[in-house]
Each structure stands twice: as structure tokens, then as C-alpha cells.
Amino acid sequence: MLELSRVSRLFNPGTPDEKVALMNITLRLNPGDFVTVIGSNGAGKSTLMNIISGVMKPDAGDVLIDGKAIHHLPEHKRSRWIGRVFQDPMAGTAPHMTIEENLAMAYARGKSRGLGLGVNGAKRSLFREQLAKLGIGLENRLRAKVGLLSGGERQALSLLMATFTKPQILLLDEHTAALDPARAELITKLTRDIVQEMNLTTLMVTHNMEQAIRLGNRLIMMDKGRIILDIPQERKHDLTVERLLGEFEQISGHKLADDRVVLG
Amino acid sequence: MLDSLTGAIILGLLYAFMALGVYITFRILDFPDLTVDGSFTTGAGITAILISHGYSPLLATLAGFLGGMAAGACTGLLHTKGKINGLLSGILMMIALYSINMRIMGKPNISLLGVDTVVSSLTNPWAMIAVMAVVVFIIKLLLDGFFHTDLGLALRATGDNARMIRSLGANTDSTKMIGISLSNGLVALSGSLIAQQTGFADISMGIGMIVIGLASVIIGEAILGARTIFFATLAAVVGSILYRIVVAFALRAEWLKLETSDLKLITALIVIIALVVPTTRRAWKQRNMAKRRTSELTASLAGASSKRGGSL
Ligand SMILES: Nc1ncnc2c1ncn2[C@@H]1O[C@H](COP(=O)(O)OP(=O)(O)OP(=O)(O)O)[C@@H](O)[C@H]1O
Numbered sequence: 182m183l184e185l186s187r188v189s190r191l192f193n194p195g196t197p198d199e200k201v202a203l204m205n206i207t208l209r210l211n212p213g214d215f216v217t218v219i220g221s222n223g224a225g226k227s228t229l230m231n232i233i234s235g236v237m238k239p240d241a242g243d244v245l246i247d248g249k250a251i252h253h254l255p256e257h258k259r260s261r262w263i264g265r266v267f268q269d270p271m272a273g274t275a276p277h278m279t280i281e282e283n284l285a286m287a288y289a290r291g292k293s294r295g296l297g298l299g300v301n302g303a304k305r306s307l308f309r310e311q312l313a314k315l316g317i318g319l320e321n322r323l324r325a326k327v328g329l330l331s332g333g334e335r336q337a338l339s340l341l342m343a344t345f346t347k348p349q350i351l352l353l354d355e356h357t358a359a360l361d362p363a364r365a366e367l368i369t370k371l372t373r374d375i376v377q378e379m380n381l382t383t384l385m386v387t388h389n390m391e392q393a394i395r396l397g398n399r400l401i402m403m404d405k406g407r408i409i410l411d412i413p414q415e416r417k418h419d420l421t422v423e424r425l426l427g428e429f430e431q432i433s434g435h436k437l438a439d440d441r442v443v444l445g
Numbered sequence: 446m447l448d449s450l451t452g453a454i455i456l457g458l459l460y461a462f463m464a465l466g467v468y469i470t471f472r473i474l475d476f477p478d479l480t481v482d483g484s485f486t487t488g489a490g491i492t493a494i495l496i497s498h499g500y501s502p503l504l505a506t507l508a509g510f511l512g513g514m515a516a517g518a519c520t521g522l523l524h525t526k527g528k529i530n531g532l533l534s535g536i537l538m539m540i541a542l543y544s545i546n547m548r549i550m551g552k553p554n555i556s557l558l559g560v561d562t563v564v565s566s567l568t569n570p571w572a573m574i575a576v577m578a579v580v581v582f583i584i585k586l587l588l589d590g591f592f593h594t595d596l597g598l599a600l601r602a603t604g605d606n607a608r609m610i611r612s613l614g615a616n617t618d619s620t621k622m623i624g625i626s627l628s629n630g631l632v633a634l635s636g637s638l639i640a641q642q643t644g645f646a647d648i649s650m651g652i653g654m655i656v657i658g659l660a661s662v663i664i665g666e667a668i669l670g671a672r673t674i675f676f677a678t679l680a681a682v683v684g685s686i687l688y689r690i691v692v693a694f695a696l697r698a699e700w701l702k703l704e705t706s707d708l709k710l711i712t713a714l715i716v717i718i719a720l721v722v723p724t725t726r727r728a729w730k731q732r733n734m735a736k737r738r739t740s741e742l743t744a745s746l747a748g749a750s751s752k753r754g755g756s757l
Pocket residue numbers: 192193200201202220221222223224225226227228229439
């Protein structure tokens with residue numbers, strides 16, 4: 182499904198500011214894998230997401246989807262396979278456009294955008310039906326500007342926009358981190374339901390240790406640009422937050438430092 | 446009096462294409478495009494030279510439109526592929542166009558007096574107004590329609606949240622190019638029509654156009670608002686007409702002692718006021734709100750502590 186082989190990425194190479202964001206990352210996701218990713222600040226988690234989605238190019242290494250090398254494709258050409266939700270609720274939607282227009286743009290993912298009507302009757306009823314599944318009443322506000330929605334509502338909409346065309350890969354980068362606990366819980370629940378129902382291959386960065394253990398069938402831990410631990414389904418069952426943190430310290434030699442970390 | 450009113454409305458309608466063009470770059474793409482000052486003349490120049498060489502006025506007008514689109518495409522290329530800052534790409538193109546326009550026209554001024562143009566058969570000013578109003582409205586509706594297509598939505602999102610629309614698969618370099626080209630095509634169309642209406646094309650006729658376009662968009666929005674695309678484009682058209690009416694009356698009011706050359710200063714002032722007032726008003730409102738809430742909060746704290754004090 183998704184494969185990274187020996188991917189590296191430096192920032193400010195050759196300057197005193199040089200940062201190794203990713204070092205020789207090799208990772209293979211099987212179809213239907215739901216992988217949670219944890220790691221300290223600056224471990225390279227977001228860079229990993231950006232390299233998969235094509236926002237950045239790797240300095241070395243290959244990214245493959247279904248066995249096809251895609252590292253030369255620009256972001257907009259990869260998006261047919263990749264759905265994304267960002268940490269910032271502002272980032273995933275266009276605030277001055279309506280809910281239905283935002284959905285229409287997501288609906289056009291992977292198709293060529295021509296002079297067909299963006300929102301028509303058929304699409305509108307599809308959108309209404311999909312929005313209803315979120316269970317937060319957005320289906321009655323199709324023509325409201327997205328800028329009027331709360332952070333949680335926006336994030337729910339972003340999640341729907343990232344998933345309802347069934348992308349091969351779903352990338353979630355701390356997409357609940359900017360929300361209050363109740364809303365974060367709602368988005369987490371929606372994420373779990375949607376991923377399960379559509380059987381999406383998912384990579385989810387989270388700062389919530391308990392969530393990282395509870396969700397998904399695999400957990401990877403990153404530190405200083407490397408994947409230091411890859412925990413499969415079988416071992417994930419009886420994992421606890423303390424064990425996880427202990428394991429992190431043991432391998433990396435330092436405590437997990439994350440300014441947003443939530444233990445459980 | 447009536448003459449100057451009809452004259453102003455006609456000019457307003459002809460300049461409305463330019464205002465629509467400026468609306469596309471300034472509001473939709475969030476890209477203040479200075480190419481306008483050059484591409485307006487490009488449209489006028491191409492049309493004038495073709496008409497004076499005996500080509501059909503309609504064809505000459507279309508050629509003017511296409512010339513503007515080409516100029517816009519160049520600005521778009523500088524900005525997207527050359528990664529040159531937006532303002533600077535526009536300025537560079539505006540300067541380059543001065544020479545190009547001179548080459549197109551061959552001389553600084555081409556007269557179209559006494560030759561057939563697309564507007565020469567409309568001698569009655571009210572007929573002219575009626576026809577132009579219909580044409581402007583059709584173009585406006587076509588634009589509205591375009592902005593509701595899949596491509597149009599992507600173009601709007603490019604100005605609203607470029608990162609998002611890229612992640613949804615649109616090439617924002619292309620959408621910007623399309624928007625800037627379309628915008629300058631409309632600006633050039635406006636220049637072409639103005640040349641035909643006033644009877645000449647002049648190398649310096651485009652100077653300050655961008656500011657007039659901005660003023661039109663802003664005046665229109667102040668009156669009609671911009672809740673939907675329909676109202677926003679309507680606002681550009683209405684703003685353009687109002688601007689011309691205000692200018693006509695300001696010039697007629699002798700006690701104002703205005704010279705035609707003062708117009709650019711006044712227009713710049715309109716734009717400055719329109720840009721500054723909303724921000725200051727917002728900041729002022731916020732400060733007042735903060736003050737009020739602070740005094741409310743301190744009052745409730747004081748109330749609570751005095752009550753507690755009383756019960757002791
Ligand atoms: N655009 C950039 N320019 C320079 N350095 C960068 C850039 N983006 C990231 N870095 C550096 O690369 C390293 C990895 O950053 P990245 O954002 O991938 O970390 P992260 O694991 O997402 O961290 P966080 O938990 O804080 O989100 C960090 O040292 C960071 O400072």
C-alpha cells in the first residue's frame with residue numbers, strides 16, 4: 182500500500198542550523214493498517230506526513246503507493262490517493278466558502294476540474310447524507326460559510342472532506358490537538374468510525390498516549406528523525422501508558438518531551 | 446447636467462469590466478495585480494491599431510481581450526514559476542507593457558474618430574446605456590456561473606486557503622494563472638471599449654487604473670456588501686458606475702476648484718480611507734469591548750468580596 186524506503190530529509194543543510202528531520206526512514210503500511218505515531222517535539226512526525234503527501238520532497242529515498250514511486254509527483258497530483266487533516270482547524274477548509282462548496286471541492290479530488298457545476302442537486306443530497314453521519318447538525322447548514330463554524334465543527338468537516346472519496350491513504354497530523362477535550366473526543370470517535378467503516382489505511386500522529394494505544398492496530402514511535410519502535414497489533418493489546426513511556430526512555434535514552442503530551 | 450449623468454453611467458459601464466477584473470485578482474485571488482495599468486492600454490492599443498488598419502471592430506475588441514489575457518498570463522508565470530513576489534511581478538509586467546504597448550501602437554496616440562467601432566452605431570446615450578448594461582450584466586452572470594464550477598471553486602479556494610485546495614488536488618499555479626489572465630482580459634476589454642467610446646487610444650491611458658478599479662470594488666462593497674459572488678460582482682459593477690457619477694459631479698462643482706488631474710489623488714484617498722477605516726474600527730471596537738469586560742469583571746469580583754466581607 183504505502184511504502185517508504187530509506188527516506189531522509191534535512192533542513193538548512195550545511196549551515197549551523199542544520200536539522201535532521203528524517204533519517205533513513207523505512208516503513209511499510211499494509212492495506213487497512215491504522216497506525217498511530219508518537220514522538221517528542223521535533224521528532225520528524227509532521228515532516229514524515231509532508232513527505233508522504235508531497236508538500237516536501239525527500240533528500241533521499243523513495244515513497245511508493247501500490248508499488249508505484251511517487252516521490253517526483255507534486256502534492257496536487259498525489260492527492261487523488263491521499264486524504265489529509267491538519268492540526269490547525271483553519272487549515273483544512275476555505276472559510277469564505279460555504280459548507281457545500283467545501284465539500285464539492287473535496288468531492289472533485291482526483292478528478293479533473295472543469296466547467297461542470299460544483300454543487301448540483303445530486304451532489305447536494307449526497308453531501309447532506311454524509312454530513313448527517315457526523316451527527317452534529319451540519320446537514321442543515323449547507324449554505325453557511327465555513328468561517329462561522331467552531332473549531333470542532335470545522336475539524337469534523339475536514340475529516341469528512343478528507344475521507345468521503347475513500348482515499349488510499351489517510352494522514353492525520355494531531356488533528357485533535359487544537360480542540361478542547363470534549364470536542365477532541367468527538368473527533369476521535371468520528372475518526373475511528375470512519376476509518377473502520379471505510380477500512381482506510383491510516384497514519385495518525387497523536388500526542389495523546391492513551392489514544393495512541395487505544396486506536397489502530399499498530400503503533401510507531403519516532404525520535405530524532407528515526408522510527409525507534411514499531412509495535413504490532415499483538416503487543417498493542419496489553420500496552421499501558423507507563424510501559425510505553427518506559428520503553429521510549431529505554432530506547433531513546435531520554436524522557437518523551439512533548440509540550441502537548443496527554444497521558445490519558 | 447443630464448448629459449454628464451448619462452456620460453458618467455456609460456463610462457461606468459465600460460469601466461465595469463475593469464472593476465470585475467480587479468475584483469478577481471484583488472478579492473478572489475487576494476493578489477493585488479498592478480499589471481492592470483499596462484494591460485488596460487494593451488487592450489486599447491490592440492483594438493485601435495486593428496480598427497485603424499480596417500479590421501472589423503468586433504474582431505479588434507476580441508483581440509484586445511486576448512492581448513490582456515496574454516499579459517496576465519505573463520504576470521502569472523512570473524509569480525508562480527518565477528516565484529517573484531506578487532506585487533513585484535505586476536510592477537515588472539506593467540513596466541514591460543509600456544514598451545510593448547508602444548510597439549503595438551507604433552505611436553503614443555491613435556485616433557479612432559470618424560471610424561466605425563463597436564459602439565459607433567449607438568448614438569443615443571440611453572440606447573448605449575441599455576445595450577452596455579445588458580452586455581455587462583451578461584458578462585457578470587457568466588463570471589458568477591464560472592465561479593460556481595469545479596474550476597471556479599478551486600480558483601476561489603486558491604485565494605481563500607491555497608494549502609487546502611492543493612491537498613485536494615488542484616494545481617494552484619494553474620488556478621492563479623487562469624484567474625490573473627481572465628482578470629487582465631477583462632481589464633483589456635475595458636480599455637478597448639473606452640478607446641472606442643472616447644475615440645482614441647493613448648499610451649498613458651492606463652495609469653492609475655488599478656486604483657480606480659480598487660475604488661470601484663470597495664465603493665460597491667460598501668453599498669451592496671459581498672455576501673455572495675452574485676452580490677460581489679454586482680458591487681464591482683455598481684461601484685464602477687457610482688465612481689464615475691461621483692467624479693462627474695465633483696468636477697462640475699466649481700466651488701470645489703478641482704482639476705481633472707486631482708482625480709487620482711481623490712481616488713487614492715477613497716481607497717486609503719476604505720482600507721484604513723474598517724481595520725481601525727475593528728481595533729477600536731475590540732479595545733472598547735476589552736475595557737467594558739475588564740470593568741465588569743473587576744466589578745463582579747469586588748461585589749463578591751464585599752459580600753463575603755459582609756457575612757463575616
Ligand atoms: N520548514 C522547516 N525549516 C527548518 N526546520 C524545520 C522545518 N520544518 C521542520 N523543521 C525541523 O525539523 C525537525 C522535525 O520537525 P517536525 O515538524 O517534523 O517535528 P514533529 O515531530 O512534527 O514535532 P511536533 O511534535 O512539535 O509537531 C525539527 O527539528 C524542526 O525544527
